[in-house]
Amino acid sequence: MARPRSPLLSRERIVAAAIALVDAEGLAALSTRRLATQLGVSGPSLYNHFATKDDLLEAVADAVTAQVDISALGARPWPDALRAWATSYRRTLAEHPNLVPVVAHGPGRRPHALRLADAVYGALVDAGWPPREATRIGALMRFFVVGAATGSFAAGFVDDPELYGADYPHLSDAHRLQARRREIDEAAFETGLDALIAGLELRFAGLPAVRPA
Structure with missing residues (x-):
């Protein structure tokens, strides 16, 4: 044949x-x-x-979600696991910026997206977080990561030094942000992630629930 x-x-x-x-x-x-x-x-x-085209978009979004590394969840201490997952999630979205609105609208019936949600929630509950808190943390981390991937902070400033004059005295170096876009945006994400996890660790330490051995 x-x-x-x-x-x-x-x-x-x-x-x-x-x-x-x-x-x-x-x-x-x-x-x-x-x-x-x-x-x-x-x-x-x-x-x-x-x-339908919508069915195709669902499959596309799920294929992108499948690229997120969730291997640390349940295998490493929850702060390290959250950090590894969130970093991989943002990196994946950054590689497909035009698909962020579709990927962010989920998980719906998407298998990989549901598997990701299950892994995050399960890792937190297994670590000792109450289910209600684990749900909130999952939502919080998703808001943070998707927000970070939606656009560039640094790219929002034009590179015209004449724009920033006496009317904006604290923005005299804002025209330099565009050239350092990737560095600034990544550092901002890392700073925010550090702050979020540090805050969650303090919250976890104050929980009355019994920790797993």
Whole structure:
């Protein structure tokens, strides 16, 4: 039997192509017609794998979530595990900034997103956090990480030194922020993460619950 001229269509291949397209051109560029053209297939053939565009976006978001490293959760002390997970989560979102709004809206029915939520919650409860507190911490960390990945603080300042004059006396060096965007944004994330975890450690120390041995 002759081999097909192009690789057989699969969910994995469609999702990978969709991620690449959104990474390159944004969410608005994603359509079944555009994706089918890139894959070299007819548009209707995509519907054999995804009934709607929303179904495809859910799969795309879950594939990105699967890139987050959750191996530290339950395997290391909870402060170290939270730090490792949050750092990997932000790094993953930073690699796919155009997909942050979709990834952040979950977990819904997404398997990898549910597995991530289960790992975070389980690691905290197993470490001795009351379930109610563990839920709040999971939400807190998600708000923090997603917020950090949503945009750049440093990029919000233009690099025009003439803009910052007498009206803004404390922003005389603000025009330098753009050139140090990555350094400043990463340092800000690390500072915030340090503060959050330090605060949680103090809160944990004051809990009356019995700690696991």
